[in-house]
Each structure stands twice: as structure tokens, then as C-alpha cells.
Amino acid sequence: MNEILKTISIALKAMKKNKIRTSLTILGMVIGVASVIIVFSAGAGIESLIVSQIQSFGTDIIQTEIKIPSNKKGSDNSLGIVQGVQITSLNLDDLKDLNKLANIQNTYAGILGQEQLNYKNETKATTLMGVTASFIDIDKSEIDIGRFFTDAEDKSLAKVIILGNKIKNELFGNSDALGKFVKLNKTNYQIIGIMKERGAMLGMDFDEYAYIPLRTIQKRIMGVDHILYMTHGIYNTEIAENTAEEIREILRDNHNINNPDKDAALDDFRVTTMKEMMDMMGTITKYITLLLLAIIIISLIVGGVGVMNIMYVIVSERTSEIGLRKALGANKSNIMLQFLIESILVTFLSALLGIILGVIMSYLISIIATMNGFKEWEFIIPIKAYITAFLFSIISGLLFGVYPARKAAKLDPITALRK
Amino acid sequence: MLIKIQNLKKQYGEEELITKVLHGLSFTINQGEFISIMGPSGSGKSTLMHILGLLDRLTKGQYEFEGQDVSKLDDNQLAKLRNEKIGFVFQAFHLLPKTTVLENVMLPLAYSSDKKNHIAKAKKILESVDLGHRLNYYSNQISGGEKQRVAIARALVNNPSVIFADEPTGNLDSKSGKQVMELLQNLNDQGNTIILVTHETQTAEHANRIIQLKDGLIVNDSSVKNKRIAKNEKILVK
């Protein structure tokens, strides 16, 4: 033990004497280790963000949406918008049938449109959400002023509209909007409510949406009968998977899909429970994290080779020192240990600095993320990040230090001294 | 008897590239002797010193150090013996750069089994070679003569049985050279065995006995009649 302490102090002295070179040597390692920390932390941050965003939709819902059926797995297109193919099979009859399922409390249907809203001289391109009246019961969005439309208004194709917070502000500023009329397709729609501010989630800015009754948008604006999606509120989340399967069976039956193997690729719809959604997102972030780590490991190895390089230089620079130490009584293992400890110290120090740098950077990233609307981004450094960084540093110190150290230990004291 | 060699031969290299350097040397050295090994350049003085100093192994012959056949010792045992029994002083000083005088002198203690009072020991030795005022100077901040005295202090710090000095004055001006020789002489007066390698007759005559080498053979081995006594203003060893 005493030997090792003594050797550490010898190595530390040597490093202190070559401050500039030591810092250049460790730079690659420091950056590599910092990247490890950042990737782990960003991975955890993104996951926390996604989980909390998904949870904010509510865990007690199941989502049913259209998709293009395909014979090849994995190539199905979300919402069937790509390739100009439009799936029109999902409709309100399906909704009526699905609402009969025991675990389904209620369902709302929706379809999206892009339209211009006019008020006086102001024009605003808006995402129109055509939904059924139960939207306001199932979705987490809330009314700020006024009210949502009723089922009766939906069925009578009423020309009413509820504005998202941002749209209201852009068209009306601070003045009162409730009861006023906005023009949509040259037709007046009365504003009966303003939504509470909700912010952006998973790339959707709820405050930029305007809501009108589903049947109004189908008949008066788009001239269609189908819907894009349904969101089911359920009673019991424990059996959500079973309910999802029941939904699939009913829809296959309704859409005349012959699918005895229950191959999701053949369906013209997709049913997702919230748990599946979270699992899917979790898997995605995990793979991204792994991929980034693989890249970083390569950069760490490059850093390690840099350390090895420098250790070789140090050894050849110090041949006469090594010869002297041997003459004064150092044996092979003393010399070997000295250089091994030096390289481990170098990599350990790199890890330490890299961790500090990585933690600071991760903290900054989390602050920047929160400031830019990702409020649920948590600043987390998983323990495995520290463990990976330290393990890697010590292993690479050993691995990349052992050859130079062996070279040093093998030096013949006489030839080393003659230099 | 401290050192006994019999028919010592040394060659470097293998097969066609063999260089035969020492061709069969025999002598004994006793505790307390001051010996100069002399000879022209290339005669094998340093080679002999390296073998006697256990830095190198002989090719043929016998070498007993303090009664022990050193050919039977492995590298680690030789390192331990060098650490405990042998002090080296080199022409090129070989001090560690960017290291203080005190730390340089402490270096052999780092490899010794003696774990205590390293600083106190090194300080005491440095004071005895009149360098008490240079303890925390870096090795590049002192003069050549001071460097060599640091090297001598380093050779002494483990209280060795013998000190080997290979051309210790070779890189020094005559005044510093004189100081170094006076120091070695005083150490010998106190009972230290000293083996000095030099090719200068004047320097060699500080010893009591001169072994002359030529082409790897001893051509003369005799005691010095007119032993030179180095004199200086100061007495360096107290």
C-alpha cells in the first residue's frame, strides 16, 4: 500500500511538471467522458419529458387512428396522409359500436383541417380541430372563458368555434372575443369559448388550435364522412390491452378486414394504449442513447490511444530517469507501477474533469430546454453515467498504459544511463 | 572482503556482432579502500564499474559481493542490493529535472524498505556536503559542482557499503572538481569505500590504489606512493 502511495506521489509530481502536455493529453478523454455524461443525462431528460407529456394526455385513454394497411411490417403510414392515399373507413358508426364496450366510458372523434381565420383585417392560418362534444370531457384541455359546444350543436351543424389561447390573442389582443364572429371559408362562426393556455407537447401547440363541431367541419367545410381518430376514455387501465384488442376486433368486423392472424399491418387503423405509447417512446430514447454511446466509445478509444501515445513519448523521454531509478534500486515492478499509475491517473483525472464538465453542460441543457417550453425536462444524471465514465477511464488507463509501462520496465539501466 | 572477482570476462552482443570488452580480470577490494580505475577511452572502465555496481552481468568468471555470488541473484535481488549497498555518482550527474535538491536526494529512499524519516535523513546528508542552504532549489538552479555534491549526497543517503564514481569531475571546472575530490577523500577518511573511474592521473592519485586497464586487461595494480591530498578553503564533511 505504502509503495502504491509513494508511486502515486511520484506520478503526480511528474504530471504537475508537465502541466501543458498533461492537459493536452487528457483533453480528448475529458471531452469523451463529458459526452458520456451528457448523453446519459439528455437521454434521461428526454425520457422524463416524454413520460410526463404522455401522462399529461391521461393514462386512462386509448387512441384509435387511421393508417394505410400494408403487407410489409413497419412501413405503415401514420394517419394515412402520405402518398396521397386517404383512408376514409373510420367513421361515427364505428364510434357508436365501440362505445358499447364495457371498459369504454366515452369516446370523442376528431378530424383536422388547415383553414384561414379572419377577423376584421387580421388573418390567421389555423389548425382546425373538428371534434365531437365529449372532447372536453375526455381531453385534458380546459375552457378558460365561455363554454364548449354541445352534442346538439354538433348534430345541428352549428357554426360555433372555440379559440385556442394564442389565436385569440393574435386576432383580438386584449379585447373581448366572446360572442364575436370570425370568418371561416367566408362564413361567420360565433366564438363561444376560449381555451385555457396549455402549451406545446410532443410538437403540438394546443394554443394554436381552434375547435369546431365535428359534423360542422365534415359537412360544411371538408365535405367528408370519415374521421381521422378517436380517443376513448376508459374505466380500468389495468385491462386497457384487452379493451384495445376488443376495439380491433370490432373495427376489423366493421371494415370487413379479413385478418385471422391479427396482423396489425393489414389493419387500416391503429389502436394504441398509453402504456404502449410510453413503452415505445422509452424504447426509442434507449436506442438513441445507445447509438450515441457507441459513437462516444469510439471517441473515448481515440482519446485512450492518445494517452498511450503520450505515455510512449513520456517513457522515451525519461529513459535516463528510468535508468537512474533502476541504478538507485527500483525494480521492474516499481517502474511498471510508476508508469501504469501515471496513465491511470491521467485517465482518472480526465474522467473527473469530464464528469464535472458533463454535469455542468447537462445542467445548462436542462435549463435551456425548460426555458424553451420543455417544462417537464428534468435534470437527472443517472448513476450509470458516473459508473460508465469511471470504469472506462480506469480500464483505458490500464489498457493503454500497460504497453508503455512494460517498455519502461524492460529498459536496460545501462543503455538508459548512457544516453 | 567487499569485492572479489576472478577471471571476469565481458562481451557485448551475440554471434558475429560480439564485442569482447573485458578479457579476464581478477582482484579483490576491501572495505575502506579508495581505488581509482584508470585507462584510456574504450579500455572498459565503465563496463567494469557497471558490473561491479551490479548494473550489468558478467559474461564469464566469478564475482562475489560481500561474500555473495551475485550470478545467483535475480534482477529484483540485484536491485535491492544496489539500493542498500551501492551508491553511484555519474559524470553527467543524472539528477531528476524539475525536482528539488531534497527530493533528488530522497529518491533512493523511495525504493528502500526503510520507511521512516526520509526528509530528515536527506536533509542531514545534504548539510554534511554543505548544501543545507540549497534544499528547495530545483536541480537546474544550482551549479555543476553543487549538482555533483547533490549526486554524492544521493549516493550516500542509504548508507551504502561502496560508492562508485564514474568520471565525477569530468564535467566540472578544476575548482569544483577539487571540491568533489576533497569530499570523496573525506568520505574515505570516514571509512567509506570508494571506487573511482577516471582517465586523469591527477584525479586518480587521490586514491590509495590504482588499477590500470588497457584493452580489457589489467596492466597495473599498485598502491599510490605520492597520494594527492585535495585542499580547499573549507572542510566539506563534518
Ligand SMILES: Nc1ncnc2c1ncn2[C@@H]1O[C@H](COP(=O)(O)OP(=O)(O)OP(=O)(O)O)[C@@H](O)[C@H]1O
Ligand atoms: N552495450 C554495448 N554494446 C556493444 N559494445 C559496447 C557496449 N557498451 C560498451 N561497449 C564497448 O565496450 C568498450 C568499452 O566501453 P567502456 O564504456 O567501458 O569504456 P571506458 O573505458 O569507460 O571509456 P571512456 O573513458 O570513453 O568512458 C568500448 O569499445 C565500447 O564501444
Ligand SMILES: [Mg+2]
Ligand atoms: Mg566510461
